[in-house]
Amino acid sequence: MKIDQVSDSVYVVAGTNVNWALISSGSGVTLIDAGYPGDTADVLKSVREVGHRLEDLSAVLITHAHLDHIGAIPALVESVGMPVYTGGAEVPHARRDYLEQITPKDMIRQLSTxxxxxxxxxxLRAVRGGMATTIPSAASxxxxxxxxxxxxxxxPGHTTGHTAYLLSAEGVLFSGDALVTGHPLSRRSGPQVLPAVFNHDEAQTLASxxxxxxxxxxxxxxxxxPAIHQ
Ligand SMILES: [Zn+2]
Known part of the structure; x- marks a missing residue:
């Protein structure tokens, strides 16, 4: 885990090939995305490392309900009980009424390189024991x-209900997986979309x-x- 402060109140945490972010204000802290199930201990630790107690968590916002963005949420709901919000169209995905995620078959195809x-x-290490994670309390x-x-x-595109968040007071855009700057399966760095195998609708992904x-x-x-400044 690596924590970088990118603006007055925003900290970006790099976990297992995925980021989450903390927005810290005097009284509370908001978490955006929550790593893989295997990142759970680090997500909890990151809240403390930016100077808060877990009880200071006022909300968790999720960009989308892929397993690498919701991993620590069940533990946080159990210990803190804060609300969890995502885009209205992503709520049924977070509750796993359906799943728009890379298939086992497509993962096996990646073994060729x-x-x-x-x-x-x-x-596989990062999802162990957490494949069935759902967020029943997700709200819009x-x-x-x-x-x-x-x-x-x-x-929309990467998932149907994918939602980015803008903290306009500090000029920080939390782009989730709608616009990334790198990925272990990508050969280049800088602003880009994820490889098509990860995206539910490629045309919408490019438009978003x-x-x-x-x-x-x-x-x-x-x-x-990594976070980028422009
Ligand atoms: Zn994703």
Missing amino acids: ARGRRWVAQT VDDVVLPGGLTPIPT ARLLANQTARTIVPGHG
Whole structure:
């Protein structure tokens, strides 16, 4: 785990090939995304390392309900009981009414390259015991005023209900997996979309990435790859 402060109140945490972020204010802290199930201990530790107690968690926002973004949430709901919000269209995905995630068959295909084999091994370790994770308490961002003046931005494609968040006061865009800056299966770094195998609808994915690239943000905090300042 590596923690970087990218603005007055925003900390980005790099876990197992995936990021989560903490927005810290005097009284509370908001978590955006929650790592793999195997990152759970690090997610909890990261809250403490930015100077908060777990009880200070006022909400968890999720960009989308893939397993590498929701891993620590069951533990947090059990110990803290804070609300969990995501885009209205992502709520049924978070509750696992359906699943829009890379298939086992597509994962097996990744074994044909060394890069892919390394990623599959790391992923299997990180999801162990947590494959059936669901977030039954997930609620829609449309029904609440989000903490810290965060604005949700619907960015469908990677998943149907994928939602980015903009912290306009600090110019920070949390782009989730709609716009990333790297991935173990990608050969390049810098702003990009994830390989198509991860995206539910490729045309929508590209349109959402363009929408985010046109936002006026000083800092982009992606789901994968380092945060970038522009
Ligand atoms: Zn994803």
